[in-house]
Amino acid sequence: MVRLLLTLLLSLPALAVPVTGRVTDGARGLEGVRVHPDRGVRVRPRVQPPVAYTDAQGAFSLDLDPAETHVVVEKSGFQRDLVPVGELAAPVVLGRAPGFRKERVLVVRLDFPDQAPLRTDAELRALFFGRGAGEASAANYFYEISKGSLELEEGAFLHLADAVHPAPRTDAQRGTLVAWVLERIKSMDLKAYDQVDNRTGALRPDGKPDHLWVVPPGPPGTVTRSVKELTAICLLEPLPWNRYVQWPAVFFTDETPLGFIVHEALHAMGENRVDDFYLDSRHPLTAGAWDVMDAGMFRGWDRFHPEAGPWQEDTAYSPSQPMGWVRDRLWYHGAFKDTVSTLQVRRAWEGWLDPLERAPRDLPQRLVIPDPRRRGRFWELNVRRPLGFDRGRVGDRWGPGYEGLVVARVDPGLLTRGEPRGPVRIVDAHPRTPGPPAPSYPGGRWQLDDAAFNVGPGEAPAGRDGPLSWEVLEADASGRLRVRVRVR
Secondary structure (H helix, E strand, O other): OOHHHHHHHHHOOOEEEEEEEEEEOOOEEEOEEEEOOOOOOOOOOOOOOOOEEEEOOOOEEEEEEEOOOEEEEEEEEEOOOOEEEOOOOOOOOOOOOOOEEEEEEEEEEEEEOOOOOOOOOHHHHHHHHOOOOOOOOOOHHHHHHOOOEEEEEEEEEEEOOOOOOOOOOOHHHHHHHHHHHHHHOOOOOOOHHHHOOOOOOOOOOOOOEEEEEEEEEOOOHHHHOOOOOOOOOEEEEOOEEEEEEEEEEOOOOOOOHHHHHHHHHHHHHOOOOOOOOHHHOOOOOOHHHOOOOOHHHHHHHHOOOOOOOOOOOOEEOHHHHHHHOOHHHHHHHHHOHHOOOOOEEOOEEEEEEOOOOOOOOOOOOOEEEOOOOOOEEEHHHHHHHOOOOHHHHEEEOOOOOOOEEEEEEEEEHHOOOOOOOOOOOEEEOOOOOOOOOOHHHHHHHHOOOOOOEEOOOOOOOOOEEEEEEEEEEEEOOOOEEEEHHHEE
């Protein structure tokens, strides 16, 4: 009987823990701030997390599971933050979101008479523009990584019947298909979808939609690895009617997982200034799982089933956040650089680093240290925690090295608009661990899941790369790390 009662008790859901807090703009309470637990994201989630909104004084009350450690606080026009529950005893201060803007996406679905769609318009709208708490969508991803500075919205959702490009359709035809779309929308009034300069991200129209997404039906060739399936790509093509003007377009099939969509969309935001970081399987020490422009686009990968879908719910649904360099210099040529607090270090430094995923506060989130051996090359150090989209796992694995201090050597001279040259190289904290078992990333991509330095059992607290040495000295309850660095 005792054993039966114990089994029943263990099977019961944990009792919710009520938490209260207050959100201000630094002077007075902020009303209408959405607050919800950071539980990780899913495409079309079956269970919605609890949500609270602040009252006129900025106060809120929310029930959390005992294991939940952070809450999301967000309000349009203000910085979005991931706040540790332990910090709610003091008011949460949200500043205005730097460079805040809303950008509209022009979606064109291609309807082929010989191929049925795999996703409905409603399903794609949720994947692209869903803003529900805990929803894995492109809009939520860009809102999170911009820390509230970019709200991605639906501009128009069009269908074009295409009977002139019969099956089989291959990757070699992607440019032709996009050019065909451009010819058919050139007579549209596109001013409503043109708020920013596509190259620089400046808030001024440039005569083309901010985002054009062309979506044919079909499985994602990026996952299936089949030459019969179309793969996702960002095309920067001259306009058919004006060869002197380039127009970025993101092309992907309607069953393409979220990680590949946001990866290609980042290419377009700056007209391919945001480079691919990955190389082939012979070069393991690129950015790996730590950046969406590398294998991080695959984060959130529950099982490996390339032969049969659907894939969006369990494959690449929680892509990694980009590193600080992408936000500081590459994404729209630095339009969102103020969303990451950066400290330049020359020779030696010791201090606390805030997690990169949080809104910038008083502490630095990113150290930049010039490499004395090569002009222009530098190291970037930041603290990564499993927060927001960075909570995505592969096969539900977690362990030493999966969070903590990430050290990257960055060479901007290796940026390219052609074949990737690997401008980012991560220093691996656990270089002798074997490759993880399936499911693993497709195409021979290296994961580098356990590359972070940290304190604790099984962790590597210290490392060296050429003349640079570093050591993690201490961690606090809010996820910060106290770090010592030195250049010989």
